[in-house]
Amino acid sequence: MKFIATSLLLTILAFNVAAGDFHGVSINSLQGKKLDLASFKGKAVLVVNVASRCGYTDQYSGLQSLYQGRKDKGLVVLGVPCNEFGKQEPGTPQQIATFCKRNYGVTFPLTEKIAIRKGSNQHDLYKLLTKGGKQIGWNFEKILVGKDGKVVQRFRSGTEPNDPKLLAAIDKALK
Numbered sequence: 001m002k003f004i005a006t007s008l009l010l011t012i013l014a015f016n017v018a019a020g021d022f023h024g025v026s027i028n029s030l031q032g033k034k035l036d037l038a039s040f041k042g043k044a045v046l047v048v049n050v051a052s053r054c055g056y057t058d059q060y061s062g063l064q065s066l067y068q069g070r071k072d073k074g075l076v077v078l079g080v081p082c083n084e085f086g087k088q089e090p091g092t093p094q095q096i097a098t099f100c101k102r103n104y105g106v107t108f109p110l111t112e113k114i115a116i117r118k119g120s121n122q123h124d125l126y127k128l129l130t131k132g133g134k135q136i137g138w139n140f141e142k143i144l145v146g147k148d149g150k151v152v153q154r155f156r157s158g159t160e161p162n163d164p165k166l167l168a169a170i171d172k173a174l175k
Helices: 002-018 059-073 093-104 124-129 164-174
Strands: 026-028 034-036 044-050 075-081 142-145 151-155
Touching (some): 026 124, 044 059, 044 164, 059 075, 059 093, 059 164, 142 164, 151 164
Parallel strands (some): 044 075
Antiparallel strands (some): 044 142, 142 151
């Protein structure tokens, strides 16, 4: 009976990813606990693949400011650590959490470190976010997900968190 229930749950989750349901994707927080993306329904989510040893790492400050300034309006910044680009996020979950808090005062949610490049290890979150589009090219690419769970727009790594085009897209997604 337990096997059947587990199989049914996995089938439902696979269907949600295939159907494009951001809120149905399963991922863990950096602390290893289930992070329920369904709790982000009705919110705009800026998903950013992050790394602590990248030339763009200072964007953590801007991402924290962006989150702090718009979280009450319904924005979630979701940091997704990844070590696939230049091996620039080699840390353990505890090291990543400490680095982000100590150096940038990060309070926005961070996920477990995952594989985001296309391939057999690519996490379901990025299978969904890059479906039908270009793959992620480097650390700190930003994908804006609307309140309905659909991808609104992508922004390259060099787009700073205070870029007027990014801010305009976020503000539009929050309406």
